[in-house]
Amino acid sequence: KPIILMRGLLYCILFYAIGQALTWFQTNGQFLWPVFRKNQILVSIIGGTLISYLFITATRFIAEYNNGLVWPGRFIGFSVGMVAFAIMTSFFLGEGINTKTLISLILSFVLIAVQLFWK
Numbered sequence: 001k002p003i004i005l006m007r008g009l010l011y012c013i014l015f016y017a018i019g020q021a022l023t024w025f026q027t028n029g030q031f032l033w034p035v036f037r038k039n040q041i042l043v044s045i046i047g048g049t050l051i052s053y054l055f056i057t058a059t060r061f062i063a064e065y066n067n068g069l070v071w072p073g074r075f076i077g078f079s080v081g082m083v084a085f086a087i088m089t090s091f092f093l094g095e096g097i098n099t100k101t102l103i104s105l106i107l108s109f110v111l112i113a114v115q116l117f118w119k
Helices: 004-030 034-038 038-067 071-093 099-117
Strands: none
Touching: 004 034, 004 038, 004 071, 034 038, 038 071, 071 099
């Protein structure tokens, strides 16, 4: 594929990863910081606007990469979210990665590979 499309794919994955990380903080920040628990509406409004922008932009990039198809973006966004959630939950909340979670993460990488490389 042309370089411009490959760059779009990388931006897509980057924007999904940032969006998923911010979503993690938005929903789980309540367990880390009392201010998140006390200001749920504010966290929703401020975080939700930025997160929505990132997901909308990532979807545009992946649709351009896949000739207008949006299903691959859904699977890639889900898989990136699984990876981000596992890493961040382990790091910030101390919930380890057990065998079931590890297998789910491996399947997430397989799902991304299917969407990117199966033509």
